[in-house]
Amino acid sequence: MGRVTKGMTLIEVMMVILIMSLxxxxxxxxxxxYTKRSRTAEVPMVLKSLAQTQIGxxxxxxxxxxxxxxxxxxxxxxxAEANRANGAYYFFSTAGxxxxxxxxxxxxxxxxxxxxTAMFPQTVPDDQQAACMxxxxxxxxxxxx
Numbered sequence: 767m768g769r770v771t772k773g774m775t776l777i778e779v780m781m782v783i784l785i786m787s788l789x790x791x792x793x794x795x796x797x798x799x800y801t802k803r804s805r806t807a808e809v810p811m812v813l814k815s816l817a818q819t820q821i822g823x824x825x826x827x828x829x830x831x832x833x834x835x836x837x838x839x840x841x842x843x844x845x846a847e848a849n850r851a852n853g854a855y856y857f858f859s860t861a862g863x864x865x866x867x868x869x870x871x872x873x874x875x876x877x878x879x880x881x882x883t884a885m886f887p888q889t890v891p892d893d894q895q896a897a898c899m900x901x902x903x904x905x906x907x908x909x910x911x
Contacts (some may be wrong), residue, residue, distance in 0.1 A: 806894040813899040816880035856882040866898030
């Protein structure tokens with residue numbers, strides 16, 4: 767009768783550790799990009815809601831609102847201003863009406879009604895650091911100059 771071995775040899779354990787380390791090394795950067803992209807998922811929907819609210823405000827008041835509080839608009843966490851503790855990664859505003867101007871280094875978007883700018887640009891992809899939506903409800907983003 768032959769000898770029965772239980773378990774794995776040291777070489778086998780080391781090979782498993784090596785393979786798992788390689789997989790982790792490959793997966794980590796991909797995971798980082800995925801989490802950055804996931805933070806931007808709600809921005810188009812929020813901007814659309816804000817732009818539609820602006821359109822309604824214009825129809826009743828004859829001008830666009832310059833501030834979120836004037837609209838009575840709130841983010842999904844119930845606040846008029848972004849709050850990172852509640853999961854928000856963007857500031858939403860109506861600044862620059864009737865155009866969206868994300869600030870230095872960015873090209874203004876004409877006819878913009880709603881603007882989103884990243885609270886911490888390094889936490890979102892470069893092409894999603896600022897976004898705008900106008901009366902045509904087209905979602906626009908632009909990269910810095």
